Amino acid sequence: MTEFTDKNVLVIGGSRGIGAAIVRRLARSGAEVAFSYAGSADAAAALASETGATAIRSDAADRAAVVDLVKGRGALDILVVNAGTLVMGDPLETDADAVDRMIDINVRAPYHAAVEAARQMRDGGRIIVIGSVNGDRMPFAGGAAYAMTKSALQGMARGLARDFGARGITVNIVQPGPTDTDMNPSDGPMSGFMHEFMAIKRHATGEEIAAMVAYLAGPEAGIVTGALHTIDGGFGA
Numbered sequence: 001m002t003e004f005t006d007k008n009v010l011v012i013g014g015s016r017g018i019g020a021a022i023v024r025r026l027a028r029s030g031a032e033v034a035f036s037y038a039g040s041a042d043a044a045a046a047l048a049s050e051t052g053a054t055a056i057r058s059d060a061a062d063r064a065a066v067v068d069l070v071k072g073r074g075a076l077d078i079l080v081v082n083a084g085t086l087v088m089g090d091p092l093e094t095d096a097d098a099v100d101r102m103i104d105i106n107v108r109a110p111y112h113a114a115v116e117a118a119r120q121m122r123d124g125g126r127i128i129v130i131g132s133v134n135g136d137r138m139p140f141a142g143g144a145a146y147a148m149t150k151s152a153l154q155g156m157a158r159g160l161a162r163d164f165g166a167r168g169i170t171v172n173i174v175q176p177g178p179t180d181t182d183m184n185p186s187d188g189p190m191s192g193f194m195h196e197f198m199a200i201k202r203h204a205t206g207e208e209i210a211a212m213v214a215y216l217a218g219p220e221a222g223i224v225t226g227a228l229h230t231i232d233g234g235f236g237a
C-alpha cells in the first residue's frame with residue numbers, strides 16, 4: 001500500500017514537463033493514472049509504458065473534448081489540470097487567435113474540467129490546477145495575456161472551493177516559478193534574466209512541482225482549499 005493506492009486520477013496535459021512529473025509521482029505511489037496530451041504522441045506512449053498510466057489524446061482547447069475526457073474517467077478521486085501554453089510578446093503585435101487559444105487551454109479547460117469532474121467526484125476529492133507565479137507577479141513586458149490566464153485561475157479556485165466544500169472536495173492552484181521544461185528550459189536565453197528576480201537562482205525541477213501536487217492530493221491536505229501554493233524560488237517574494 002502506498003499513499004495513492006487505487007485512487008482514480010486524471011492529469012490533463014501529462015505527456016511532457018511538469019505534467020509528466022506529476023504522472024510519474026502519482027503512479028509511483030499507487031494511483032490509477034490516466035493523462036491526456038494533444039501533440040506529443042511519442043512522449044505520451046513512452047510515459048504510458050514507463051508508468052503504466054493510460055494515455056488519451058484530447059485537445060484541451062476543445063471544450064466538448066475536455067468534458068468528454070473527464071466524463072469518460074468516471075468517479076475521479078483526483079483531477080490535475082496541467083495543460084498550458086505560453087504566448088508572450090508585444091500585445092500590439094501578437095496574433096489574437098493565438099491569445100484566444102491560450103485562453104481556451106489555460107482558463108476555459110480548467111474551469112469546465114473542474115465542473116465536470118465534480119459531477120461524479122467522490123466526497124473528499126481533489127481538484128488541482130497548475131497556475132503560475134505570473135498570476136501574482138508579471139515583472140517584465142510581454143506577458144499580459146499569459147498573466148491574465150493565470151490570475152483567472154485564482155478566482156476560479158476561490159469560488160469552486162466554496163461550491164464543492166460541503167462535499168469535502170478541495171480546489172487549489174499550484175503556482176510554479178521558472179521550472180525546467182520544454183516551455184522554459186533552464187539553459188534557455190531568458191534564464192539569467194529570470195534568475196535575477198529569484199532568491200534561489202535556479203529553475204525548479206518538475207519533480208519539485210509534482211511534490212507540491214502530491215501533498216495537495218494526499219490525505220494530509222483535506223483542510224487546504226481555495227488557496228494558491230506558490231513554489232518559485234522567491235520569484236514573487
Ligand code: NDP
Pocket residue numbers: 012013014015016017018019020036037038039040041058059060061082083084085086105130131132133175176177178179180181182183184
Ligand atoms: P510544456 O510545454 O513543457 O508541457 C506542456 C504540457 O501540456 C504537455 O504535456 C502538452 O502536451 C500539454 N498540452 C499543451 N497544450 C495542450 C492541449 N491543447 N491539450 C492537451 N494537452 C496540452 O510546459 P510545462 O510543463 O512547462 O508547463 C506545464 C504547466 O505549468 C502549464 O500550465 C504552464 O503554464 C505552467 N507553468 C510552467 C512554468 C515553467 O517555467 N515551465 C512556470 C509556471 C507555470 P502535448 O505536447 O502532447 O500537446
